[in-house]
Amino acid sequence: MSTETDFPLVLRTLVEARIDFIAVGAIAAIAQGIICTTDDVDVVYARSPENMQRIVAALAPFDPYLRGAPPGLPFRLDERALSHGLNFTFETSIGNVDLLGEISGGGSFEQLLPFAETKTAFGVQFLSVGLDKLILLKRAAGRAKDFEMVARLEAARQEKIAGQKPASAEGSAR
Amino acid sequence: MSEPEIDPASIPLLFPDPVIEFYLAKIDRATIRERLKMSVDERLEALQKQGNADAAAQKALVREESPPWPPKKGTINMGVDPAWFAEARAVPLLVPDPVIEAYLEDVDRSLIRQALRLSVPERFERFNRLVRGAHALRRASKNDRR
Numbered sequence: 001m002s003t004e005t006d007f008p009l010v011l012r013t014l015v016e017a018r019i020d021f022i023a024v025g026a027i028a029a030i031a032q033g034i035i036c037t038t039d040d041v042d043v044v045y046a047r048s049p050e051n052m053q054r055i056v057a058a059l060a061p062f063d064p065y066l067r068g069a070p071p072g073l074p075f076r077l078d079e080r081a082l083s084h085g086l087n088f089t090f091e092t093s094i095g096n097v098d099l100l101g102e103i104s105g106g107g108s109f110e111q112l113l114p115f116a117e118t119k120t121a122f123g124v125q126f127l128s129v130g131l132d133k134l135i136l137l138k139r140a141a142g143r144a145k146d147f148e149m150v151a152r153l154e155a156a157r158q159e160k161i162a163g164q165k166p167a168s169a170e171g172s173a174r
Numbered sequence: 175m176s177e178p179e180i181d182p183a184s185i186p187l188l189f190p191d192p193v194i195e196f197y198l199a200k201i202d203r204a205t206i207r208e209r210l211k212m213s214v215d216e217r218l219e220a221l222q223k224q225g226n227a228d229a230a231a232q233k234a235l236v237r238e239e240s241p242p243w244p245p246k247k248g249t250i251n252m253g254v255d256p257a258w259f260a261e262a263r264a265v266p267l268l269v270p271d272p273v274i275e276a277y278l279e280d281v282d283r284s285l286i287r288q289a290l291r292l293s294v295p296e297r298f299e300r301f302n303r304l305v306r307g308a309h310a311l312r313r314a315s316k317n318d319r320r
Binding site: 004005007008030031033034035036037038066072073074075076081084119120121122132135136139147148150151152154155156157158159160161162163 | 189191192193195196261262263264265267268269271273274277278280281283285286287289290292294295297298300301302304305308309312
């Protein structure tokens, strides 16, 4: 199984399958101007049956498996597995995908939607959580590694507010 | 005459799931039965003992992973006049917090400004180059070890 995430392919796969999702985590941070590395794509997904069907159809060809689980588990990604769980960390043949039904500080897809912005990357458009909400999500996560990211996001926010950034550079379609 | 004992393993799961059944087969039921006979205080005491034993066993393997605290100031040379950032620094934090302020002192704002000058697609292209570079390094490191 690949541990090298193909970010363009993962994002294109999710978008082309018309999955309702909002990018959070590092992908959202990059969209907001923080260039950092990551090993996975974190998204908050809608828990509607139709959306879960689309997720299963989109990811099934890439052999999704529970990341970090011992080999040989009789795991199969289907709507039942998704509906019984909430937050999943998958490894797939195109990389690591974290599907969050709810996120600390942000709640569900529907609750996060008012704070999402449309962003374009790798030729596809997708929803990504806005800067202020991303700061709050990272604070709510409360892990040691998140504090440094919060500081970088706060600095980006300060820079934006202080008007140092050329207005045309944002590329936000919302 | 007492009723025949029920095999707990034969009781259906609340949410039948082959993955949970896989893990269930590896469960040490004897320990669970022992713990169920204990009072809550006794269970906590057993947990403490187990934690102490685990900690002692792993002591030799423990290494310092956390960065020194407080973070060393001045370790990152931003190479710019600090006054340049005065305007941005004056913006209050979204959520004021001395911990974040401590980290903020070491944030390289010049990198952030560079990234903010890029369009969003350009930021992702840069990120992807960074990731591809990291993957190449990781592969090279693996090959070297072989």
